[in-house]
Amino acid sequence: MTAGPQSPTPIPERHRSNPFATRFTRPGRVPPLDATGRAIDVTAVVESLPGGVWAIEAPHGHGKTTLLMAVLEAAAARGRGTAFIQVRSWRDAWPALKAVASMRRSGVVGVDGWEQLPPGAATVIRLAARWRTGCVLATTHRPLGLRVLARCHTTPALLAAIIDRLPGHEGHIAPADVSDAFHRHKGNVREALYDLYDRFERRGR
Amino acid sequence: MTATPDASRSTPRVFVQFSHPDRRFAPSETLVVRYEIEGLGDEPPCAVEHSVLWYTEGKGEEDLGVHFFDRVSDPDRLPPLAASGDFTTTLPPSPLSYEGVIVKIRWCVRVRCFFVGARDFVSEHEFTIGHVPPARIPVASLP
Numbered sequence: 001m002t003a004g005p006q007s008p009t010p011i012p013e014r015h016r017s018n019p020f021a022t023r024f025t026r027p028g029r030v031p032p033l034d035a036t037g038r039a040i041d042v043t044a045v046v047e048s049l050p051g052g053v054w055a056i057e058a059p060h061g062h063g064k065t066t067l068l069m070a071v072l073e074a075a076a077a078r079g080r081g082t083a084f085i086q087v088r089s090w091r092d093a094w095p096a097l098k099a100v101a102s103m104r105r106s107g108v109v110g111v112d113g114w115e116q117l118p119p120g121a122a123t124v125i126r127l128a129a130r131w132r133t134g135c136v137l138a139t140t141h142r143p144l145g146l147r148v149l150a151r152c153h154t155t156p157a158l159l160a161a162i163i164d165r166l167p168g169h170e171g172h173i174a175p176a177d178v179s180d181a182f183h184r185h186k187g188n189v190r191e192a193l194y195d196l197y198d199r200f201e202r203r204g205r
Numbered sequence: 206m207t208a209t210p211d212a213s214r215s216t217p218r219v220f221v222q223f224s225h226p227d228r229r230f231a232p233s234e235t236l237v238v239r240y241e242i243e244g245l246g247d248e249p250p251c252a253v254e255h256s257v258l259w260y261t262e263g264k265g266e267e268d269l270g271v272h273f274f275d276r277v278s279d280p281d282r283l284p285p286l287a288a289s290g291d292f293t294t295t296l297p298p299s300p301l302s303y304e305g306v307i308v309k310i311r312w313c314v315r316v317r318c319f320f321v322g323a324r325d326f327v328s329e330h331e332f333t334i335g336h337v338p339p340a341r342i343p344v345a346s347l348p
Binding site for chain 1 (some may be wrong): 230260262265266267306309332339342
């Protein structure tokens with residue numbers, strides 16, 4: 001009988017996963033952590049969520065989408081209606097407006113990439129959110145005149161804490177690699193993880 | 206696993222037997238799988254899904270294709286009355302398993318147990334289709 005994943009029978013070397021693959025690192029796989037590497041109490045965030053449009057503000061790769069998705073998941077678990085809209089171009093303005101206009105009173109709509117919205121659409125969505133008295137959480141890279149719910153910061157300790165939650169790298173990645181990747185990519189954790197992916201590929205074969 | 210087991214619940218174990226013990230198959234070959242579920246404790250599943258699928262793994266966006274899927278919810282075919290199951294499918298000609306640097310293509314048998322209360326447990330068992338050699342990293346790019 002061929003053993004399952006809990007069995008001591010080893011999987012052939014070439015089948016071992018790269019722990020830094022998107023499969024393990026994409027938003028939603030690792031819980032949101034603060035700058036010290038501790039898990040953020042998302043339940044507390046949900047319970048104190050005010051109405052209106054609020055921003056989660058940070059540069060690229062600082063955990064905005066991770067935090068947004070965790071808040072939406074926790075809100076959904078508490079029976080609050082949720083929706084997630086990823087804005088990649090002006091074409092996504094309509095689905096975002098539709099989600100906000102149809103949300104329930106206690107609903108939470110996540111708009112990932114708020115600055116991609118045309119200015120007119122952003123204004124209409126803000127008005128719709130006020131009318132529906134729900135909460136819209138928007139991720140932005142820079143201040144856009146929205147009230148700020150959270151600003152995400154990254155540190156080497158945060159990156160190390162994320163790596164601790166990924167599958168094992170079997171010693172292919174040293175603490176110096178983590179620090180180097182973090183500083184090389186100026187605190188962009190997503191790029192740092194991609195950098196570590198490459199290092200693992202070079203050393204793990 | 207998509208649900209975190211608590212201390213009061215036992216974690217199931219799924220053992221899978223492939224028709225080729227080395228888990229290497231040729232394109233369009235017949236795959237026969239027999240699986241056994243253990244460690245369910247006093248909580249039998251209300252349904253078991255077994256599937257054969259491929260997925261990509263790498264630095265970019267992920268892709269996935271389900272080749273075979275079956276859901277078993279008849280109590281006579283579920284633990285504790287039946288702790289094992291089996292299925293047969295003809296594998297497709299592609300995609301072939303591939304160990305690239307930026308992207309990899311993996312095939313697996315997935316057994317998913319559903320319990321009362323929306324809890325579930327997923328167990329994946331890899332196998333390969335074809336003999337595409339793994340990508341080599343140029344020596345010049347090694348650290």
